[in-house]
Amino acid sequence: MREYNYSLLVSVCLIHFLLGFDINIISVSLPSISEYFSVNPGTVNRIIWIYFLVIVCLLLATGKAGDIKGFKKIYTSGIILFIAGSLLASVSFDFNFLLLSRIVQAAGAAAMFALTPAIITFYFPEEVRGRVFGINYSFTALGGITGRAASGFLVSNLGWNSVFYLNIPFGLLALILIYRYLPEFVPTGEKKRFDFKNALLISSGLFFLMTALNTGNQSGWTSVPVLLSFTASAVLILLFYNVQMKSENPLIDKLIIKNKRISFPVIAFALVYLITNGMIFLVPFFLQWVKLISKQEAGLLMAVPSVMQMIAGYISGKLSDSYGKSKICLYALVFIFVSLILHLMFTPESSMYFIIITLAFYGAAIGFFIPSNTNAIMTNAPEISKGTVSGFMTTFIRIGSAFGTVIFGSLFSHYVPFPDPLKSQVSKELIVSGFRGAVFAGIVSALISMLLIYYSESRNRTGLIKTQRLA
Secondary structure, three states: OOOOOHHHHHHHHHHHHHHHHHHHHHHHHHHHHHHHHOOOHHHHOHHHHHHHHHHHHHHHHHHHHHHHHOHHHHHHHHHHHHHHHHHHHHOOOOHHHHHHHHHHHHHHHHHHHHHHHHHHHHHOOHHHHHHHHHHHHHHHHHHHHHHHHHHHHHHHHHOOOHHHHOHHHHHHHHHHHHHHHOOOOOOOOOOOOOOHHHHHHHHHHHHHHHHHHHHHHHHOOOOHHHHHHHHHHHHHHHHHHHHHHHOOOOOOOHHHHHOHHHHHHHHHHHHHHHHHHHHHHHHHHHHHHHOOOOHHHHHHHHHHHHHHHHHHHHHHHHHHOOOOHHHHHHHHHHHHHHHHHHHHOOOOOOOHHHHHHHHHHHHHHHHHHHHHHHHHHHHOOOHHHHHHHHHHHHHHHHHHHHHHHHHHHHHHHHHOOOOOOOOOOOOHHHHHHHHHHHHHHHHHHHHHHHHHHHHHOOOOHHHHHHHHOOO
């Protein structure tokens, strides 16, 4: 049996605390960066957009590279790139240089996001693996909460650069710990080459897809650049599929895709993150435009789901070690469904107690799902393809996140196409109608996720046996 490596657990938790911290603290510092470089809000948002764009494009490639070259080599390279990008960003003299620094940072983050689930699965015994996933997820949530809480003080007292400075000592500590405690993984079996052509095709296809999703609301979904981006994405992804079918060493083995105990929960993950990011986008509009509370108060209320996710994540991971992982996921999806129904009941007269309880219940439901589903997917991943499956899973998670903001934003904007509906004297009833229309998309996504998890458990012995042969 593999040893319970506490030092390695601390190492990966520190890394995911850092990743959660970085994402959230940068978001809050955007106004200060906008003022410093004299760029408008639409332009400064590229700091966030380009970061996630690069991560999505590289997740599959870095996951596969981990299987071929070894987890430690790719993971430590990712940490070094993240530190280097943070250092460059902190001394940026020009906005374009800051964007370039974020690209370097994102390339490193992609390796860390892609390989952490694989590392946990490979180096921790199955009987405690869910608990480790839960602890790691809780540290990601804690990093987000800490980042949001610390952002105002840091930016006000130390300047916008400070949000990047902090990554450097944390990153160096994480690098030392990983270098010392992450064992060398030497791939066994036939020596395989990394398929750069295949990786370039899928990365380019995802690049154009994410570009279209992130610019559609501003440029118009029928605008020429957006339509061309969607077309280029479809062509490149189809080319990737054709090349992969003929490749001796595909980026994603087709037997993995055919195994519904992997592919169905992965799609469910995308839908749950669609809900998560959609609700992060949507709820502040209800709080500020319908309940008329301040931005500061809305920010505090939005921390409630994050705190509950952190607590529920640990409980979920621990339970998934003792009980059926898919059953826990199904229960969690039922809770998500019920929490969204409660959101449909929000009105201008809703008490703040009801809103807080609903947000807490929703956060707990999301936190209950994520570690258990991660454990279920990675448990079914073949031993020699842990990195590939991990990259496959995290890619769908990020795509789902992007679709969430787009779908919820488009539905809400259909009802409320005004930048400031209060000045435009838009009725609260119309705003609530837009809110409910977007929440309904989340309800549909939750129902589809339930079906996927349910059918992933109907035994497909043939597919499972074939997939296990890869190991």
